[in-house]
Amino acid sequence: MDGILDRFAPFVQETGIIHFYTFKAGNEIPDLIEIFAGMGLIPAQYRSCGNVAPIISRWVFDLVKKGLC
Numbered sequence: 001m002d003g004i005l006d007r008f009a010p011f012v013q014e015t016g017i018i019h020f021y022t023f024k025a026g027n028e029i030p031d032l033i034e035i036f037a038g039m040g041l042i043p044a045q046y047r048s049c050g051n052v053a054p055i056i057s058r059w060v061f062d063l064v065k066k067g068l069c
Contacts, residue, residue, distance in 0.1 A: 005018070005020060005039070005041075006039060009039045009040065009041060009065065012065045013065065014065055014066065015064060015065065015066075016064070016065045017044070017062055017063065017064055017065075018041065018061075018062075018063040018065070019060070019061075019062055019063075020060070020061045020062075020063055021058060021059065021060050021061075022058075022059050022061070023052055023056055023057070023058055023059070024056065024057065024059055025055045025056055025057070026048070026055070026057065029046070029059065033046075036061070036063055040065055040066055041063040041064070041065055041066070042063065042064050042065075042066050043061050043062065043063055043064075044062045044063070044064050045061075045062050046059060046060060046061040046062070047059070047060060
């Protein structure tokens with residue numbers, strides 16, 4: 001995991017939104033979404049926004065906090 005998100009998420013109010021960037025390969029995204037779900041964060045939307053290396057892209061997520069973490 002990217003480290004900061006798991007520390008920051010508990011301070012976000014329910015229905016709060018986190019705008020989050022990360023650098024990942026496309027095949028890592030489904031596992032990352034599962035990790036987000038375990039933290040109570042649901043992607044409202046996400047997309048690749050540019051390659052930074054072969055197979056590695058910058059990804060942007062809008063994560064909505066649901067329930068209690």
